[in-house]
Amino acid sequence: MSRPPSRAAVKAKGQPLTTGATAPELTVVVPTFNERGNVVEMVRLLRDALDGVAWEVLFVDDDSPDGTADLAKSLTGLDPRVRCIRRVGRRGLAGAVIEGWLAASSPYVAVIDGDLQHDETLLPKMLERLKADEADLVIASRYVDGGGETGGFTRTRAAGSRLANWMGERILRAEVSDPVSGFFMVRREVVERAAPRLSVTGFKILFDLIASTRDPLRILELPYQFRERQEGASKLDHRVVVEYLGLLIAKATNDLISPRFIMFGLVGGTGFFVQLGVTKLIAGFAPHFGLQHLTLFGLWFLYRDAIGALVAMTTNFLLNNFLTYRDRRKKGLGLLVGYLQFCLACSAGLAVNLGVIALVRHFFPGAGDILATVAGVGAGAVWNYVSTAFVVW
Ligand code: GDD
Ligand code: MN
Secondary structure (H helix, E strand, O other), X not given: OXXXXXXXXXXXXXXXXXXXXXXXXXXXXXXXXXXHHHHXXXXXXXXXXXXXXXXXXXXXXXXXXXXXXXXXXXXXXXXXXXXXXXXXXXXXXXXXXXXXXXXXXXOEEEEOOOOOOOOHHHHHHHHHHHHOOOOOEXXXXXXXXXXEOOOOOOHHHHHHHHHHHHHHHHHHOOOOOOXXXXXXXXXXXXXXXXXXXXXXXXXXXXXXXXXXXXXXXXXXXXXXXXXXXXXXOOOOOHHHHHHHHHHHHHHHOOOOOOHHHHHXXXXXXXXXXXXXXXXXXXXXXXXXXXXXXXXXXXXXXXXXXXXXXXXXXXXXXXHHHHHHOHHHOOOHHHHHHHHHHHHHHHHHHHHHHHHHHHHHHHHOOOOOHHHHHHHHHHHHHHHXXXXXXXXOO
16 A cells, blocks of 8 residues: 655656655544634644644634634644645535545544544554554544543433444444544555545544445544533534434445435425425315316316425425535526426436336236335336436536
8 A cells, every 4th residue: 555656756857855854644634614713722732642743633624604724724834734624615524534534645544523522632542552553443432441421412412322323333243332433543544445435424434434444444442531512513413313324224235225315215205295285285275266177288187286296396306405415505506407407307207107117017917006106116216316416416
């Protein structure tokens, strides 16, 4: 993996590329979103904790409105070991961390929250274990002896965290007490190899890394106390929890069912209720306006079903844009164009749906309505998912 550069590369045109500066041995990646109030203290704490280590810190900021990136970049003038990547048009903790790691060239990389909830004094101990070749991955855990979460968690959050860990451990089939920890250190080569398979959405980068690594990793856990947040607010919300469940299903099915597909399916399910609701609503109102006999194109289906379907298609598009593709959200004119493309793709999806039902009925006359419908809806859903992923987002 880390092949030394050829002499020709280093001595290009006769000029040696070496300088007096020491290369960092450890890159600490700090994902940030609206952490302006914590950045300076973070750097100060890292400096104290990593005294004697050749380190650098890399803030990966998703264009925080509070100007976190500006502040982080201004610190480089005071200490060149401080770097910052400002990402625009993208959001996501996992994606930010991966991008930071891939920008590193040091042999060891770490990730730590930028809100001072993680105990940075653990970093040199983690590095020591990796350098002694005792492990490939060192995790800071709240759930091994000596670890904890005093004050850092509400009761619900603590219970949720334990449940998430329990499920994660079952699916990973690895002895890891805190597979959703956001604080760990790893050999960079492990990350470089796994990177193409990692998901950029959600919070569960550690779980994903362990699940996506082909050769089993030697994992070590060190205890720490999760601290209380002093400045700013947590970004872990319900969507993050839903995404985690999606990731668990994906890993349990060997990536056959992706988190995005599950989200797309859930949104599709809401469309059913929207369509039903709107159709019923119109049916209820129509007689008051003498519209109950209105038909569309003189066809047997009533205009209310068409309106119901159109409303459902619209809410589906907006929900998918907001949730399923939150990292590639369409705005302005793109939103309108995307909407039209979405409607076209899903209309074709309806044809696929009905076509598959017809095929099943033709070739398996014995198959009941349920089987035919499940096959049709399934094929339609796959069509809609694949085609809209391709055309719209
Ligand atoms: N770049 C970027 N983009 N950073 C983000 C984003 C994002 O979309 N969302 C959150 N962050 C940063 C925050 O600014 C913070 O530095 C760090 O990621 C953790 O986010 P918090 O919002 O503070 O998470 P938490 O404290 O609720 O959750 C912690 O515990 C979880 C386990 O229960 C984190 O350590 C999680 O990683 C961990 O899974
Ligand atoms: Mn936090």
